[in-house]
Amino acid sequence: MLDRRSGQVNPGPASGSSGPSKSAAISADLMTIWNKYIRASSISHALHALATAEGPARVIAGGTDILLDLQQGRSPEVDTLVDVTSIQEMKNIEIRQGKLYIGAAAPLSQVVTHALVQAHAPALVEAGSLIGGPQVRNSATLGGNVAHALPAADGSIALLAQGAQAEIASLEGTRIVPLSMVYAGPGKTALREKHDLLTGFFLPLRGAGEGAAFRRVMRPQGVALPVLNLAAWLKREAVMITDARIAVGPAGPVPFRAVKTEALLRGQVFNEVLLQQAVECLAGEARFRTSPHRATQEYRRHLSGVLLREVLSTAWERAVEAAL
Numbered sequence: 136m137l138d139r140r141s142g143q144v145n146p147g148p149a150s151g152s153s154g155p156s157k158s159a160a161i162s163a164d165l166m167t168i169w170n171k172y173i174r175a176s177s178i179s180h181a182l183h184a185l186a187t188a189e190g191p192a193r194v195i196a197g198g199t200d201i202l203l204d205l206q207q208g209r210s211p212e213v214d215t216l217v218d219v220t221s222i223q224e225m226k227n228i229e230i231r232q233g234k235l236y237i238g239a240a241a242p243l244s245q246v247v248t249h250a251l252v253q254a255h256a257p258a259l260v261e262a263g264s265l266i267g268g269p270q271v272r273n274s275a276t277l278g279g280n281v282a283h284a285l286p287a288a289d290g291s292i293a294l295l296a297q298g299a300q301a302e303i304a305s306l307e308g309t310r311i312v313p314l315s316m317v318y319a320g321p322g323k324t325a326l327r328e329k330h331d332l333l334t335g336f337f338l339p340l341r342g343a344g345e346g347a348a349f350r351r352v353m354r355p356q357g358v359a360l361p362v363l364n365l366a367a368w369l370k371r372e373a374v375m376i377t378d379a380r381i382a383v384g385p386a387g388p389v390p391f392r393a394v395k396t397e398a399l400l401r402g403q404v405f406n407e408v409l410l411q412q413a414v415e416c417l418a419g420e421a422r423f424r425t426s427p428h429r430a431t432q433e434y435r436r437h438l439s440g441v442l443l444r445e446v447l448s449t450a451w452e453r454a455v456e457a458a459l
Contacts, residue, residue, distance in 0.1 A: 142449070168205045178224060178304050178334060181217050184316040185329045186306060190214025192329050197274035199267065200283045225278070225334050228252065235336040239278025239302075244269065245288075246277055257365045257453060258347035258446075262293035265351060279335050281317060284324045287361050287384035291318075293349045294336060295382035295390055296366035302335040310438050311321045311337060318389035344377075345370045346453030348446040349369040352438055354429060360385075362430040369400070371454040376400045376409075383439060386421035395420040396443075405451055411445065413438035 171188070175181035183191045192215040195201055201253060204210035219225055225240035228249045235255045237246060246252055247263040264291050267275060282292035291314070299314045303326065306427070317333070319325045340349075351364035365385070370378040379400040381393040396416045403409050423435040430438075 139456075155401055165395065169213050169216050173215060173217065174218040174221055176221055178222060178332065179224065181219050181332055182304060182306050183217065185332065188215035188217075188329060189329060190346060192217060193218055193334060194277040194282070196220050196279050197242065197277040198273055198279075200279055203254075209452075215221070219332075227335075230340070232337070233340070235279060235340055236335055236337055236360075238335045239281075239333045240276050243267075243272040243275050243277060243280075247272070249389055255295070256297050256338050256347070257361055258296050258349040258450075259290070259293040259338075260367065261349040262289040262351075262364070262366065265289055272371075277336065281314070281336075282324055282326070282333055284318050284320070284322050284389070285360065285384075286321060286387060286389055287364055288390065289364055291390040292364050292382045292384050293366045295339070295366045295392055296349070296380050297347060298339050298368065300337045301333060302337065304332045304334045308365060315389075315392060316329045320388050342370070344454050346450040346456070348449035348453065350390075350446050350449075351443045352442070360429065363435050363442060365439065365446055367387070367446040367450050369441070369447065369450045369454060371405065374404050376403055376451075380445045381417070381443070383417070383421055384438075385435075387424055391421060393417050393420055405447075410444055410447065414443055417443055 173184045175184055189212045191211060192214045193201060195216045195218050200241040201210065205213065213307050219240050222240060225238040227236065227238045228241055228251055230237050230251065235251055237252065243263045243266055247260050253260050266272060266280065277290050279329065280288050281294065281311065294314050301314050301317050301439065302309060302311050317324050345368065347366065347368040351361040353361050365383045368380045369376050379397045381396050382390060383393060384390050396413050399413055399416050417439050418436050421439060423432045423439070424433045
């Protein structure tokens with residue numbers, strides 16, 4: 136456990152709680168933001184640490200979002216940080232229960248280079264490869280990207296298009312829910328405070344005739360959030376789209392599934408007429424807005440059509456590759 140007053144790491148109890156190895160590098164001002172830092176050795180340990188914390192408690196993995204939010208006053212005060220980076224189960228990437236499982240604490244650098252993710256979730260590989268720089272991806276996690284709950288989080292948009300489900304643990308047991316049920320609003324999740332722990336994600340395995348892709352547009356000035364991002368997954372048979380999933384952000388208070396555009400595509404022949412209809416449909420159902428630091432509503436609506444055409448065309452081509 137990390138004692139914020141002395142700035143020293145105390146051995147802690149035999150239960151396995153201890154300060155993180157990187158604690159010596161934490162600046163003095165950050166040390167005053169929390170009272171206790173617990174490194175959990177298991178999911179059960181993390182859940183008990185959250186439940187028994189004396190004050191507000193938060194989960195930390197890579198810390199690339201939460202530490203900045205705490206330091207800059209964008210997050211409520213926290214008494215206890217529970218570090219989950221030592222929980223191997225939350226870092227695994229494997230085939231489990233006939234699906235691709237990605238632990239919420241797996242660093243993005245490992246996610247995007249893993250052979251299973253590259254084979255079954257190409258949109259997630261493309262999105263994860265664009266999050267931050269190499270150093271950020273070595274620390275940042277997919278779980279943190281989702282739990283930050285931003286409407287245009289690259290990982291969230293790709294996961295939605297890939298049909299991901301979230302695995303959530305609590306002291307009552309583990310449940311698996313559609314990823315969309317995790318979000319409650321900008322920067323807010325439906326996870327119960329000090330009660331729920333996002334442990335991982337399940338994605339469908341890629342089948343014959345299936346393809347996916349992700350694209351985004353960023354401002355060159357270094358603003359962290361994209362002007363717009365978009366991911367699509369589709370299944371094809373011959374010249375027809377038989378199923379589709381499309382996600383785009385920011386297009387509402389939470390990462391957005393374009394269900395009307397998806398319905399338009401199903402059972403239709405893939406051609407220029409269909410692409411134009413899809414572009415118009417997406418422009419009508421997405422709730423684009425003007426951001427003074429990124430883009431106008433009109434520009435985002437224009438970009439949505441450009442990106443939709445590109446990701447659908449790329450996913451279509453990859454569906455051919457998967458069918459061979």
